[in-house]
Amino acid sequence: MNPTLLDCCVAFTSPVSYGEFLRSQLESAGAIPLWVPTISIQQSDRLQAKVRQVIAAELHQISGLAFTSRNGIRAVASALSSVDLPPLRTPFYLGALGRDAQLLSSLTEIYPHPHCQVVVPPVATPEALVEALGPGQGRPLLCPVPRVVGLTEPAVIPNFLKAIAHRGWRPLRLDAYETIWCGADCAAALVQGGRVSQPVQKAAAIILTSTAEVEGLLKSLRALQIDPHRWLQGVVVAAHGPVTAQGIRAQGVQVQVVSSDSSSFAGVVQALGQYFQKATQCSAPEA
Template identity: 25%
Template sequence: MGEQAASLSDQLRSYGAVPHEVPTIAVEPPRTPQQMERAVKGLVTGRYEWIAFTSVNAVKAVREKFEEYGLDARAFAGIKVAAVGEQTAKSLIEFGVKPDLVPSGEQSAAGLLEDWPPYDPVFDPIDRVFLPRADIATETLVAGLIELGWEVDDVTAYRTVRASPPPAETREAIKGGGFDAVLFTSSSTVRNLVGIAGKPHNVTVIACIGPATAKTAEEHGLRVDVLSPEPSVHKLAEALAEFGAARRDAAIEAGDPVTRPSERRPGSRRRARS
């Protein structure tokens, strides 16, 4: 998540924004690591035909286990690797592993299933897939793979927990309209930010990465102004920049003063990312 935040912040800076990262999710090891240990050993001994990574944190968890056992990317030899999302694929490449399958369409479990080949007993010597994931359920992916004829080892590789509250100054800026925009990259970032810092002020522009995140934001009483056309942090930043430019142009055309959302309320003039 840190990598995703850094990449998004760099892009926002390129648009002239001043990003302020507020971590809402902390990552912790699974409560019972034995399942993960067995799966990583199985990876080395040829138990799996595929391994599917749905997040950067899943890559990190497997990589840490590899390092614990003195293994490196060579242990992936002969195993097909799937990845959802550009950041996940990038973190695999940095580890020395080139993904065999990245969704050609939507970067999601559904997008991955659309491109995933059915199990073929002639061409696939092994029918098992290793899915290291968060403690948050991935029923869609598991059910879809089973339907395609695969056996799935659905393993909790890490847990996501609510992060500690940000400093009081940041909490006040969020609730008091001190930020121009808040960007949400998942439903859990919405729930956790509201839980640790309170609801963003109604002058603040709310930008969401996808429909599920937007729905959660609305359930928490937030007005969603910007919805990314694709589930990508880069597309989200682009959509926010376009929204800002359109709002500025409309104000100029109407002869109104061009003001930032934060200028309608006393407080800091920064742009936040959760």
């Protein structure tokens, strides 16, 4: 246990699809987790049908798949298991970030390919993945990404596709799942009074694991007639990796902690603990 987070109230805004892991990391560090999802990850029937259609009709024409999230891997794995698959090109690339790459086995188990090359960059960022894939030489690369609903599409998505094109690949965007804002009340548990049935301890820190989460947080606080920047005063903002930190700052929010290891949530929890260790104590700000 990391005593620097002992009894610290740490809020986090991750969706249900992977928030459980972050909560367990915080609990192991001695923190009091306050889980306030601001986005949800969903696979609509329409998008699932589209993914199956693309996989069945176009997989034999592409040279690989580049994933920026495990949600995209899951969507493609579901499609692979339900369609007749054509022969793949050689070589065929599978690219993923950090621990997301562990899920690539779900693809290779469904459709083994002797010349499949798994690409995992040493740094878990989209930019590093693009570099690790190497020159594209005009080859098509399928990129499963989210369709964002209720929020602005994070710049990381179009930037990733542009970077792939600049490396000589022909990126093919595939909206494989949906990132959906959880609504006006999603941040209610963070504030005292107002629409909250019972007052809660104000968080000493908040962990944000994606750009969409911070926009969802700010949008909800404003809907609750709470000044986001006033609420954030005295709250330590921790970002899961430099890409998320850049997106948070673009929303006008200051970031005090950035995890250098963005391959898993353990990195941001450790970085937050180190921050409080330097500050000598963890204390919640005045409400």
